[in-house]
Amino acid sequence: MGSIIILDHISFSVQTSDIIRNISYRFRERKVTVLVGPSGGGKSTLLKLAAGLLIPSSGSVYFWERDIALMNRKENLNFRKSSAFVFQDSALWANQSLYQSLELPLKLHFPDMQRKDRDLRIREILSRVGYKRELSIRPSELSMGEQKLIACARAMLCHPNLYFLDELTESLDDLSDQRLVNIIKSFKQEYKTIILVSHEFKVIKELADYVVVIAGGRFIQEFPIEDIQSNSDLIERLGGVDMTD
Ligand SMILES: Nc1ncnc2c1ncn2[C@@H]1O[C@H](COP(=O)(O)OP(=O)(O)OP(=O)(O)O)[C@@H](O)[C@H]1O
Ligand SMILES: [Mg+2]
Structure with missing residues (x-):
């Protein structure tokens, strides 16, 4: 099994504050890798570094053999097309309708796609995530949970192989939460790679192949799936996850 993303001694600082401190990880x-850890520990920052949305202050991030920071425009566009990111705060375009937000990645990555095919793809994905309201509205008219569903739909539109998901199931009702967990399960069966941040035991239990604890900007420990149950106390203490069912 290859390493799709390699973090090679990466650090990230903002002014004098060290947010990520010398992390190496493959x-x-x-596989599904779940990043856990206390609030403010650096999980979202690490996810953005792994996805090439932030550039490390030192060290390198590789997508396969290629240093993301050194990719040319075409390589970068291909990397973006084959990967998708869902932000912790969903990050939809505030001044665009939901439909425009969803149409944009298809227009960018599939410029020859017909309008009716785009429309079909958008409707299919929305029914998969269970979003039923209209699409002419702006994100500010949606709840946090609904914004997550739209952000998740947007991520799925171009059928990427690699997903970066930050607290995907946060602020969702149980039904939507379970629906997204099931979608990620189906990605797993399709052999997609998923790197996700979560505080939820259910997400770990149902999805994780590896759990990685990040705290104080450092890599603390990795737990493969077979060690998760026997280390649940440790994961709870180090990772800030309530490991009770
Ligand atoms: N652009 C920035 N400028 C200054 N400080 C930042 C910046 N981005 C992140 N930080 C700080 O870095 C630390 C790690 O933030 P990060 O969002 O990665 O944590 P997290 O583990 O995702 O937390 P949570 O579980 O609350 O989402 C925090 O103390 C945060 O305030
Ligand atoms: Mg975060």
């Missing part, structure tokens, strides 16, 4: 292809 994310395995076709």
Whole structure:
């Protein structure tokens, strides 16, 4: 099994504050890796670094063999097309309708796609995530949970192989939460690679192949799936996850 994303001694600082401190880690292809850890520990920052949305202050991030910071425009566009990111705060375009937000990645990555095919793809994905309201509205008219569903739909539109998901199931009702967990399960069966941040035991239990604890900007420990149950106390203490069912 190859390493799709490699973090090679990466650090990230803002002014004098060290947010990520010398982390090296290999994310395995076709596996689900769940980042856990206390609030403010650096999980979202690490996810953005792994996805090339932030550039490390030192060290390198590789997508396969290629340093993301050194990719040319075409390589970068291909990397963006084959990967998708869902932000912790969903990050939809505030001044665009939901439909425009969803149409944009298809227009960018599939410029030859017909309008009716785009429309079909958008409707299919929305029914998969269970979003039923209209699409002419702006994100500010949605609840946090609904924004997550739209952000998740947007991520799925171009059928990427690699997903970066930050607290995907946060602020969702149980039904939507379970629906997204099931969608990620189906990605897993399709051998997609998923790197996600979560505080939820259910997400770990149902999806994780590896759990990685990040705290104080540092890599603390990795737990493969077979060690998760026997280390639940440790994961709870180090990772800030309530490991009770
Ligand atoms: N652009 C920035 N400028 C200054 N400080 C930042 C910046 N981005 C993150 N930080 C700080 O870095 C630390 C890690 O933030 P990060 O969002 O990665 O944590 P997290 O583990 O995702 O937390 P949570 O579980 O609350 O989402 C925090 O103390 C945060 O305030
Ligand atoms: Mg975060």
